[in-house]
Amino acid sequence: MKGDAVPDSDNIARFCKPSTALNGIIEATAFMLRERDKGGLSVNWLEFLKCSDRDHEIKEVQRIYSETLSVSKNARIAILNVGEIRDIVRSETHDDRNIEVLHDPVSGGDQSHSEIHNLKPDNEEIAELILEVLRETHPAR
C-alpha cells in the first residue's frame, strides 16, 4: 500500500540509463537524484511482483519498463537488497542517515513502483555506498 516501508528482507530493481552504465558497468550516477528533485529515487519492489524466481522477476520488470520508459539496449537493471542499502548508509554516513524505501504504486500503472527517500544531501557519497552493495545487473530489455 502507498507509503508502506518495503521490508529490509526484500529486494528492489533500479533502472539505469545508458549514460550511467557505459560498457554495461553501472556507475554511482545511477543512484543520484537531480539537484532540483525533492522526491525519491524510483525503484521497483521485486517481491511485490510475486514471481516464482529472479528470472521471472527480471522479465516482469523489463515488461514494466517497456511500457513506461524508453529502453535502449544499453540500459541496465540494478538489483539491490533493501536492508543492505539501509545498513551501509546508516553505518557509514557521518549523520547515521536513515534512508527509507517506501511503496509508491502508480495509479492505473506500475503497482510495484517504490521510492528511496532521504538521499540528499551528500548525493555522491550515498550513491557510492549504494553501488557498493549492488547485487546483480541485468539488461533492461
Added chain:
Amino acid sequence: MPEAAYQYFESPSVNQENRNPKFKIFWREDAFTQREDAFTQSDLVSTKDEQAQELILQIRKSFFIFNQESLANQLITLFNFAKEERPTSPGISVNSLSSFYDFLKLNTNIRTPNLSLSPDRNIYASWRVEKRVFSAHFLPEGDIRFVLFKPNKRHPKRKIRVTGIATSDTLMEIIAPENLSDWVLYEG
C-alpha cells in the same frame, strides 16, 4: 545549417581509437515549422551541443593528455546516449565538461577513469581498483565534489571514507596524501 537540426557524433562504440568522429544530423519533428523568435530554446541547445562537441574534439587532439583518445571516445558515447535519452536537452553540461578538461590539462598523468553522466548531465569520473574508489563529480560552477573510499589497513573490517569539495587546480593536492600513485595516477 537549419536551426532545428541537431548534429552529434556517429560513433556509438567506445573502443574506436584511430577513427575520426563523424557527425550525424538528426532532424526534429517540427524541423519545418517556422518560428519567429530570434533565439529559441532549440537554438540554445544546439549552441551548447556544439560547444560540448568542440570541447570533446579538443580533448581528442590534446596529445599531452596520456589517454586522450580513450577519454574522447567515452565522452562521444555518453553524449550520444544523453541525446537519445532526452533529445531536446543538452547532451553534456558544457561547463562541467570544461571543468573536466581543465582538470585533465593540470593532471596529464591521470589513468583512464570510468565516465558517466549525473542526472544533471555533469561529468562523473571514477577510478576503481578492488575495494578502492576515487570519484569526482565535475559541477558546472567549477567545484568538484569528490569521494574517496579505501581499505583501512589497521582495521581490516573498516574502510576509510573521505568526501569533500575542491576545484580542478586543488583537487589532487588535497588527495595526494592518500597515495593514489598506483591506482589513479601513472608513475614517472
